[in-house]
Amino acid sequence: MRIAYSPCPNDTFVFHAWAHGLIPGAPKLDVTYADIDITNRLATEAGAPNILKISYAALPWVLTDYALLPCGGALGRGCGPLVLTSSETNDPSVLSGQRVAVPSERSTAYLLFRLWAARHVPGGVGEIVVLPFHEIMPAVRDGKVDAGLVIHEARFTYPTYGLTMLADLGQWWETDTELPIPLGAIIAHRSLDHTAIANWIRQSVEYAWAHPEASREYVLCHAQELSPQVAQAHIDLYVNEYTANLGEKGYEAVSTLLYRASEEGLVPMVDLAKLR
Template identity: 30%
Template sequence: MLIAHSPDADDIFMYYAIKFGWVGMKDVSFDNIALDIETLNEATLKGKYDIAAISFALYPHVREEYAPLRTAVSFGEGYGPKLIKPKGAKLKKNFKVALSGKYTTNAMLFRIAYPHARITYMNFLDIEEAVKSGKVDAGVLIHESILTYADELEVEREIWDVWQELSGGGLPLPLGGMAIRRSLPLNKAIEYEKTLTKAVDVARGHKDRLSKMLIERDLVRVDAPTLDKYLELYANDDSISLSELQYKAIDKLYELGFRHGFYDTLVKIEDYLIPTQYESLRNS
């Protein structure tokens, strides 16, 4: 079974309990591929992978073909992507901005908040340099770059603050999760979700050991202190399994997207989950 995820540290961390053999599934061999998040979003639109990391904002577009997993989720709580610019720069109403992809959560929220901005999409790894070089006036940083951007740049606005204003406050910011193909046998899909949930749980329980192994093998792009800080942001105990508050946050995101014309229908995330009750019914 191939699992597609992004190359950022939280996805690597949440998957590698499987890669290192700490968690497994009988008669199933797991492999992985790391691709930038918008590449994964577009691949999921085309139905390329059975299990893939996606932006939460993408999910309503693939709801008929994929189910959201309850695990390996990343939310912001008082933090998130950052709109950055050169220090001292004044942004015009129609400033040119680099975003990490059309279907990312930060892009949807940005487009709602800044309808007059001129948008260009690029790989998230190239955004900081595009701002520094003047190719764009500003850019939205994601993943580890929110902690490591250059001193000559400054934050114009936090996407967390955009989210608070648009959502009314009181909810974490839904950023990314995992999706699984609906055409897989249901009993297998349930087992895949359980295995991935256990992997995230085990990773959290052995955070220090796993983090050390990832750094020693050059599997992450940051040093040990930055990795530790980053994992507490995006691969924390709230990443193991979706909570009621997180469900509410995702539904609010989809309500905003529907209201602003990004979706053709109003989606409630819990309506599309894998029906785990099938397992008990099957064994009754």
């Protein structure tokens, strides 16, 4: 069974057990490691993997062929994307007409940024530059862009680049909606047995929690030179109760994000019944 997910610590932690044949009865996985911008695109192409980790913001384009699984993804609190600059200002109006680097035009991070900017950046931002997430902070630091939208472990490492947090979009979202922030979704092709796949993923999550040391080498091997401490902080933040089960709050968060985005004309209208 073919699967695509990122090399980030939360994904490798979650899927370690399944990818290493530790889940009884689960089929062998053929893993593709790819940045979220790549998996978002892969999900819309012929011959895509059976299972993918994508942005929740990309769901409207793939729900015809893929189903959202109720586990394995990333939602949470205190884990949203950050808007970073090289200046010390906390005034969002400085982004008016400026160049901003983002990790994907169909990422949840970018969708939240557009919803936030519509309220806080007079006249809107200028050029949007798509970069792999690990290239964004150096680009801001080096003056290649005026600001950057960052995700993942950049929450913990941006001060080492001399950057300033202009906005925490997760905090904004949580204050505005009282809901967790939906970041990464796990989807499976509609031709497959979703109940079985969800069960294998949950077993992989539970194995990871029960044996946290077992995945350490695998996680660090793919963690793009992160220290063990930063990799663990990343896992602690993004692997939580919603990873094991979206639950009612999780589904409400996803529905709210996609509904608001469609109302703003940022994504196609979604039949919310297709989310379950």
